[in-house]
Amino acid sequence: MVITDDQLTASTSSSHQKPIEVVVTTQAGPTSQLNAPLYSPSESIDSAIARSSRSSVDSGTSSDPARAQPGHFVIVAIDFGTTFSGYAFSFTRDPDSIHMMRKWEGGDPGVINQKTPTSLLLTPEGKFHSFGFSARDNFHDLDPQEAKKWLYFEKFKMTLHYRSDLNSETMLKASNGKRVPALEVFAHALRFFKEHALQELSDQSSTKFLNEDVRWVLTVPAIWRAHAKQFMRQAAYDAGLAASTYPEQLLIALEPEAASIYVRRLRMHQLIPDRPFKQTTLTPSKRSSRSQSLTEHPGMDRVSDEFRTGTRYMVVDCGGGTVDITVHEMESRYGNLIELYKATGGPYGSVGVDLEFEKLLINIFGADFIEAFKYKRPAGWVDLMIAFESRKRAANPWKSTPLNVSLPFSFIDYHKKFRGHQVESAIRRYGDKDVRWSSQGMLRLMPEAMLRLFQPTLDRIKQSVGDVLNNPKVRDVRYIFLVGGFSESGLLQSEIRKEFGHLTKVIIPQDVALTILKGAVLFGLDPTVVKVRSSRLTYGVGVLNRFIHGKHPKDKLIVKDGIEWCTDVFDKFAIVDQSIALGDTVLRSYTPARVGQKCSIINIYCSEAKDCTFISEASVKKCGTMCMDLTEVQYQQNLGRRREIQTRMQFGDTEIKVSALDVATGKCVRASIDFLNK
Numbered sequence: 247m248v249i250t251d252d253q254l255t256a257s258t259s260s261s262h263q264k265p266i267e268v269v270v271t272t273q274a275g276p277t278s279q280l281n282a283p284l285y286s287p288s289e290s291i292d293s294a295i296a297r298s299s300r301s302s303v304d305s306g307t308s309s310d311p312a313r314a315q316p317g318h319f320v321i322v323a324i325d326f327g328t329t330f331s332g333y334a335f336s337f338t339r340d341p342d343s344i345h346m347m348r349k350w351e352g353g354d355p356g357v358i359n360q361k362t363p364t365s366l367l368l369t370p371e372g373k374f375h376s377f378g379f380s381a382r383d384n385f386h387d388l389d390p391q392e393a394k395k396w397l398y399f400e401k402f403k404m405t406l407h408y409r410s411d412l413n414s415e416t417m418l419k420a421s422n423g424k425r426v427p428a429l430e431v432f433a434h435a436l437r438f439f440k441e442h443a444l445q446e447l448s449d450q451s452s453t454k455f456l457n458e459d460v461r462w463v464l465t466v467p468a469i470w471r472a473h474a475k476q477f478m479r480q481a482a483y484d485a486g487l488a489a490s491t492y493p494e495q496l497l498i499a500l501e502p503e504a505a506s507i508y509v510r511r512l513r514m515h516q517l518i519p520d521r522p523f524k525q526t527t528l529t530p531s532k533r534s535s536r537s538q539s540l541t542e543h544p545g546m547d548r549v550s551d552e553f554r555t556g557t558r559y560m561v562v563d564c565g566g567g568t569v570d571i572t573v574h575e576m577e578s579r580y581g582n583l584i585e586l587y588k589a590t591g592g593p594y595g596s597v598g599v600d601l602e603f604e605k606l607l608i609n610i611f612g613a614d615f616i617e618a619f620k621y622k623r624p625a626g627w628v629d630l631m632i633a634f635e636s637r638k639r640a641a642n643p644w645k646s647t648p649l650n651v652s653l654p655f656s657f658i659d660y661h662k663k664f665r666g667h668q669v670e671s672a673i674r675r676y677g678d679k680d681v682r683w684s685s686q687g688m689l690r691l692m693p694e695a696m697l698r699l700f701q702p703t704l705d706r707i708k709q710s711v712g713d714v715l716n717n718p719k720v721r722d723v724r725y726i727f728l729v730g731g732f733s734e735s736g737l738l739q740s741e742i743r744k745e746f747g748h749l750t751k752v753i754i755p756q757d758v759a760l761t762i763l764k765g766a767v768l769f770g771l772d773p774t775v776v777k778v779r780s781s782r783l784t785y786g787v788g789v790l791n792r793f794i795h796g797k798h799p800k801d802k803l804i805v806k807d808g809i810e811w812c813t814d815v816f817d818k819f820a821i822v823d824q825s826i827a828l829g830d831t832v833l834r835s836y837t838p839a840r841v842g843q844k845c846s847i848i849n850i851y852c853s854e855a856k857d858c859t860f861i862s863e864a865s866v867k868k869c870g871t872m873c874m875d876l877t878e879v880q881y882q883q884n885l886g887r888r889r890e891i892q893t894r895m896q897f898g899d900t901e902i903k904v905s906a907l908d909v910a911t912g913k914c915v916r917a918s919i920d921f922l923n924k
Contacts, residue, residue, distance in 0.1 A: 318338060319337060319455075319459045320447060321463060321770035322767075322770075323335070323463040323767045323770055324436070324439050324462065324464050324766075325361070325501075325762050325766060326403065326478070327364055327403065328364060328403045328565060328597060329364060329401060329565075329567075330363055330566065330731060331362060331364045331435075333443055334346050334760075334766075335347075335447065341768075344768075345450075346360060347443070348360055350379055360759065360760060361731075361759070363379060363381075363382055364566075365378060365381045365385075366400075366431060366434055366435050367384055367397070368396070368398075368426070372397065374437070375396075382632070385624075388625060390656070393625045396420075397422065397424060397426060398421040398628070399426075399431055400628070401597060402432075404597065405418060405428060406470065407467070408593070412922070414429055414477075414480065414922055414923055415427070421627075422621075429480060429484060432481035432485075433482075433484035436464075436482050437486060440485055440487050461495055461770055462487045462496045463497045463499050463766045463770040465766050466498055467565070467591070468589030469570055469589050469590065469591045471782075471783070471869075472901070473869070473870070475921075477922055479498065479901075483496075497900070498900045499766045501730070502589065502762075503572065503585075503776055504761075504763075505729040505765050506561045506572065506574050506727065507768045507776075508761050508764045508765030508768055509755055509765070511768075512755055517754060517756065518755070553576050555576055557575065558586065558721075558724060559725035559727060560572070560574075560723050561574065561727045561729060562727065562729070563591075563733075563762065564594075564595060564707060564731075564733045565730040565731055565732055566595045566596050567597050568593055569706075569730075569732075570590075571590050571714050572587070572590075573585070573714065573723060574586065583775060584776075585778055585779045585780050585825075586719060586780070587717060587720050587823070588782045589780075594706040595703075595732055596735070598702065598706070599638055599700055599703055600634070603634050609676065610672055610673055610681070612665075615661065618660075618664060619660055619664075629656070637649045637691070637696075641697075641700070648690045648692050649690075649691045650686075651690075651691060652687060652688055653687055655687075658687065678695070679692075680694045680698075700737050704737065704741045708741060708745050708746075711742070711746060725751050725752075726742070726750050727753050728758065729762060730762065731759040733754060734758055777828050778826065778828070779826055779828075780823055780824065782822065783820075784822045784852060784855065784856060785820045785852050785869075786820075787848055787849065787850060788813075789817045790806075790811040790812065791812045792811065793811055794812070802860065815860060816859055816861050822853070823856070826898040827898050828899060833892060835893075836848065836874070837890050837891070838876070843876060844875075847872070847874075849868055850869055851867065851869060870920055870921035870924045871924055872917065872918070872919050874915050874917045876908075876915060889908070890908075891906055891908055891915055893907075894906070905917055
């Protein structure tokens with residue numbers, strides 16, 4: 247039996263009252279690490295939970311025992327990207343057919359419209375106006391003075407990665423500088439996809455589709471922490487995709503996992519060859535040699551034909567904002583997966599190239615001018631970045647001609663008014679032979695200049711991949727799957743193959759930007775395909791253990807009822823890099839110290855370190871709270887008997903889940919983990 251200190255508390259519903267101690271009872275010894283054998287619930291607990299209609303609760307949600315679980319006729323996956331977003335769906339009666347949404351209004355000449363820009367336009371009053379190409383085009387068409395009043399957002403997803411203090415009150419800045427609650431912005435975007443998808447489904451089937459007919463899948467980077475995942479879930483609730491009373495209608499899929507699920511189903515002709523050919527006409531003999539280069543073994547048709555139990559491969563998901571790297575192993579011939587190493591990566595997506603381009607503009611024209619232009623001509627800045635986006639996509643290692651970025655008239659005109667001289671003069675004074683001016687109003691970038699814009703981001707990606715391959719846990723990786731929207735870049739493909747092609751086979755799908763979206767649909771059809779995941783962090787709570795002289799620091803000694811205790815002990819539930827199977831459970835028992843207590847709140851801590859001992863260490867941070875609502879459970883207080891609430895926590899899914907049971911009554915207790923408002 248372990249008694250909690252002030253860091254592990256059960257409190258009344260009033261936040262102003264002093265925290266109340268609770269008693270924590272472990273089921274197998276004094277520690278709580280998720281090692282085999284795990285702390286599995288007893289048969290009586292499983293039976294009681296099975297009898298109850300209450301389901302396990304996702305982080306930030308609550309459950310309703312009276313709510314029936316409806317069936318779903320279709321899986322709709324939303325790939326909410328930093329730069330581009332889209333959705334795909336599959337009917338459960340025909341799971342082998344995945345349908346892409348391609349009918350987006352607007353679009354850029356020469357750019358495929360399989361996705362739409364992650365751009366949102368709100369009216370000056372904060373009401374939804376449009377999303378995607380429509381938002382971008384409508385904002386562009388506004389009068390410059392009128393545009394200052396409208397709220398335009400783009401590439402706002404990265405806020406969830408960078409903000410360590412992310413919570414439900416976090417604000418986002420629109421292009422005009424005004425701030426709007428981030429939850430509202432994300433909810434507007436997700437509501438757009440919900441309504442668009444339901445309308446598309448109804449149009450295709452000639453039957454009115456309702457939201458309860460759909461199971462939604464929302465993709466997030468695997469490197470995101472729990473509070474960012476919960477933020478997306480809450481935004482989806484606010485958008486009406488699902489409700490906290492039935493959280494299972496919404497699944498959170500990890501982007502590299504989704505890509506991994508899909509890419510193994512590809513046929514060999516759906517891959518980009520190891521040695522891509524220039525855009526020239528191929529003779530029949532060259533076509534034959536090109537086709538033959540896609541497969542090492544004649545007769546192999548699918549990528550998975552080369553896979554066996556124990557085959558290991560890496561997925562490198564390069565998106566607009568982040569790069570996610572995971573390593574999977576085939577568990578069995580049925581295609582189940584084991585994650586060998588925790589998801590890693592960082593903010594090394596294609597946005598990094600945009601930032602380098604902005605730095606180039608600042609070096610040429612001055613930071614004061616660029617900032618003023620963004621504010622005074624926000625639509626003009628959008629036009630400029632659109633022009634750069636198309637040139638960025640056209641860059642490849644075999645291109646020897648310049649890439650011309652069209653400067654909007656508003657840029658040229660405002661620069662003349664701001665500086666008193668022409669744009670051409672500023673470019674000439676910059677003095678870079680690889681950055682020139684075209685009389686047609688173009689900023690002319692030689693291939694060397696464009697490569698310099700890419701290089702910092704490419705170097706970070708290669709460093710991250712190399713670090714994982716050099717990890718002792720990751721050996722015998724036979725394949726690298728390069729996926730994600732940024733992986734369409736010929737420069738990135740060339741760099742990855744040049745750096746790692748001699749170590750392992752690099753596989754790149756032709757529809758590289760859609761692998762995550764299609765894989766997310768497959769994940770929705772079978773969320774159990776990944777059987778084992780690695781914990782990204784160490785999780786636990788703070789408790790009191792018996793004080794051992796000579797082992798515990800003296801400053802951790804406290805005395806309660808004549809007994810010496812060591813305070814701030816980090817009782818670990820899961821450890822960083824630890825392999826956790828789907829369904830593995832950590833069981834704890836909590837006993838409220840006061841009769842009639844309405845709510846118990848327990849602080850959750852996390853760390854990137856394995857060997858942390860106390861929650862007061864610098865590496866340990868409070869990351870959330872677990873709340874048990876005791877108001878709905880009828881409990882007859884027996885004289886001299888303390889109430890026992892057993893909690894069951896699961897760390898092997900894409901989200902951390904918790905459920906709770908009142909041992910005396912056999913009834914489930916509403917329980918949730920809140921990482922967003924800790």
